[in-house]
Amino acid sequence: MITVALAVTDGMLHFELSLAYEVFGTDPGLADPWYGLVVCGPGAVRAGRFLLEPDHGLDRIRHADTVIVPGWADVDVEPPTGLVDAVRAAHEAGARVASLCTGAFVLAAAGLLDGRRATTHWAHTGDLAARHPKVRVDPDVLYVDDGSVLTSAGKAAAMDLCLHIVRLDHGSSIANAVARRLVVPPHRDGGQAQFVTTPVPAPGNHPLAALFPWVIERLDQPLTVEDLARQARMSSRNLARHFRSVTGTSPLRWLLTQRIRHAQELLETTDETIDAIAAATGMGTATTLRRHFNRTVGVPPDAYRRTFRSRTTARGAPVRR
Incomplete structure (x- = not known):
């Protein structure tokens, strides 16, 4: 069991705290064991209008596998020394440490972000860099995974990072199932823009609403930007503009992300060969799949399969052929 410690103190943002608790503290019955969540703080703490009674003191987090630091409400105030010291000690003891939104200021105060790439809510990136x-x-990404230290932008991006952590630990299929339970998008790449000048429309209420499912059903086909534009009944230039508005990325990057995620699910849940998966995801050849997969996920498809197949087998889940 992976122990996740929520490191809390007065002034934490209750939204980020609550979503982390929902993801890691509620067992969805998808993996056995799920996470073991502990809430750690210096005593009763206040998050917004809510009063929280932690399970343990801050010294407990140094024994956790993963430490989550929720958003910090007032970035003009230095975070408490006890919290900073506890987070630093946990990382030195080998814990993976992740901040949600302005929780990055706590990680920075602990020295964990020195020399690292990191992000926070776009409104506070300038403050973080100056301090x-x-x-x-x-300032332009949803989250940053720098190995043992991870940081996210605000609100919805915090959920993206939490699901990314689930994906790292349990695989894409489990993370997608958690997202479906929470009724949130199953994956937004960390490199997507966190601030889009045109507000993101509600699902089903934008020009690409019908295009997305059409593409997902045809990932085995060699789709081009022109194919997508033709299906959406707009020019390639307009398509690119709408994609940037809705997803924060380009049509080709979005399409590649869908192909990689589909490949992950097939690697986790089937015995298909790499060549067959390359064909099923529109990659064409195993060489192309391996190149894009390794660059995007960080490991070759075969290594990814060995890692998550062993976990699937251990859970007793069926393997589809």
Whole structure:
């Protein structure tokens, strides 16, 4: 069981705290075991209008596998020394540490972001960079995975990072199932823009609403931008503009992400060969799949399959052929 510690103190943002609790603290019955969640703080703490009684003191987080630091409400105030010291000690003990939204200021105060690429809510990236010049602040992404230290932008991006952690630990299929239970998008790439000048429309209420499912059903086909534009009944230039508005990325990057995620699910749940999966995901050849998969996921398809197949087998889940 992976132990996840929520490190809390007065002034935490209740939204980020609650979504982390929902993802890691509620067993959806998809993996056995799920996470073991502990809430750690210096005593009763206040998050917005809510009063929270932690299960343990802050010293408990150094024994956790993963530490989550929720958003910090007032970035103009230095985070408590006890919290900063506890987060630093947990990382030194080998814990994976993740911040949600302005929780990055706590990680930065602990020195965990020095020399690393990191992000936070777009409205506070300038403050983070000015106060901690050793941090390579990226204001344009949803989240950053730097191995043992992860940071996210605000609100919905915090959910993206939590699902990314589930994906790392349990695989794409389980993470997608958690997303479906929470009624949120199953995956938004961390490199997507966190701030889009045109507001993202509600599902089903934008020019690409019918295009997305059409593409998902045809991932085995060699689709081009022109194919997508023709189906959407607009020019390639208009398609690119709408894609940037709705997803924060380009049509080709979005399409590649869908192909990679489909390949992950097939690797986790079937015995198909790499060649067959390359064909089923529109990659064409195993060489092309391996190149894109390794660059995107960080490991070759065969290694990914060995990792998550062993977990699936251990859970007793059926393997589709």
